[in-house]
Amino acid sequence: MRIIDLRSDTVTKPTPAMRRAMAEAEVGDDVYSEDPTVHRLEALAAEMLGLEAGLFMPSGTMTNQVALMLHLQRGQEVIAPKGAHIYEYEPGSLSVLAGGVIRLVEAPYGVPDPEAVRSAIHTSPHQAPTGLIALENTHNSAGGTVVPLEAGRAIQQVAEEAGLPTHLDGARLFNAATALGVAPAELAKGFRTVSICLSKGLGAPVGSVLLMPKDYRAEAWRYRKMLGGGMRQAGVLAAAGILALTEGPKGLARDHQMARALAEGLLRMHVEVDLNSVQTNMVYAHVPRAADFVERLRQAGVLANAMGSRVRFVTHRDLADEDIPAALERIESALHVV
Numbered sequence: 001m002r003i004i005d006l007r008s009d010t011v012t013k014p015t016p017a018m019r020r021a022m023a024e025a026e027v028g029d030d031v032y033s034e035d036p037t038v039h040r041l042e043a044l045a046a047e048m049l050g051l052e053a054g055l056f057m058p059s060g061t062m063t064n065q066v067a068l069m070l071h072l073q074r075g076q077e078v079i080a081p082k083g084a085h086i087y088e089y090e091p092g093s094l095s096v097l098a099g100g101v102i103r104l105v106e107a108p109y110g111v112p113d114p115e116a117v118r119s120a121i122h123t124s125p126h127q128a129p130t131g132l133i134a135l136e137n138t139h140n141s142a143g144g145t146v147v148p149l150e151a152g153r154a155i156q157q158v159a160e161e162a163g164l165p166t167h168l169d170g171a172r173l174f175n176a177a178t179a180l181g182v183a184p185a186e187l188a189k190g191f192r193t194v195s196i197c198l199s200k201g202l203g204a205p206v207g208s209v210l211l212m213p214k215d216y217r218a219e220a221w222r223y224r225k226m227l228g229g230g231m232r233q234a235g236v237l238a239a240a241g242i243l244a245l246t247e248g249p250k251g252l253a254r255d256h257q258m259a260r261a262l263a264e265g266l267l268r269m270h271v272e273v274d275l276n277s278v279q280t281n282m283v284y285a286h287v288p289r290a291a292d293f294v295e296r297l298r299q300a301g302v303l304a305n306a307m308g309s310r311v312r313f314v315t316h317r318d319l320a321d322e323d324i325p326a327a328l329e330r331i332e333s334a335l336h337v338v
């Protein structure tokens, strides 16, 4: 039986074209800033996102954490939407690395109310002073939901008025851009730093890029080195990253259609899904005893992640057209086993 893996878009494997590009990549020692392919990737990412400089790192956790180190002084607070990856899935990194604390604001579908953000800002010396406002687009734990352009602008406005920098966790920024039909640069515009992942739906095996103003780069480079993220002939990875940026986005609309079809199929089986949250390549279903259900799914040949009381399904480029109908059949059979 073919296993249908819906745990994450990170399970995608490099395409034959990526493997060829990796094999043929021109490389050098990137810790000496001598890898031409890494330089090409960083320049391409900066150009596509409309920021001045890029820095290639092994993971999105590292690009986010380096951004937090750039923005925060010890004891400062970052305001972020509830469920933010920088807090929920980067295990205590914020406190250890940047010495920061977090203030989460309610964010239905990943979109915080600008007034709630404004009133969360601390200026009193009795409180941890706010050092940064962060957003996440798409917002993973809210359902892979899109933060619309105007919503991002409204938060940027609040930050600007308070004299605060902004960071965008854009691990799936290309999914958001695809869903909105806008260029990724539109969604990156106005953020001081932006983190993107090449290894999610875009299909690269490894890698993330932090985009920033050019006068931030030397400090970011130092923090990356401090964290052990200096990589040598990293052009082997960057070569795949370049194809992820140039070819990867084309496949995302299909991923989104598959998620929609999956969600609609689940609803037909009376599985609880909030269709309003299904905006990109994720479907969160509310199922009693989610962990047991995920185990029954595994036995039926469908992999998904249990997250608290929810089950997360993620669609991606390595799925075949027939995988969604097949997954739905298997899910239905797993629902009826007691």
Ligand SMILES: *Cc1c(COP(=O)(O)O)cnc(C)c1O
Pocket (backbone or CB within 6 Å): 058, 059, 060, 061, 062, 064, 085, 086, 136, 138, 139, 140, 169, 171, 172, 197, 208
């Ligand atoms: C995946 C992800 C990251 C980075 O994760 P890594 O596994 O460290 O690359 C950051 N933010 C969000 C929202 C993510 O989904």
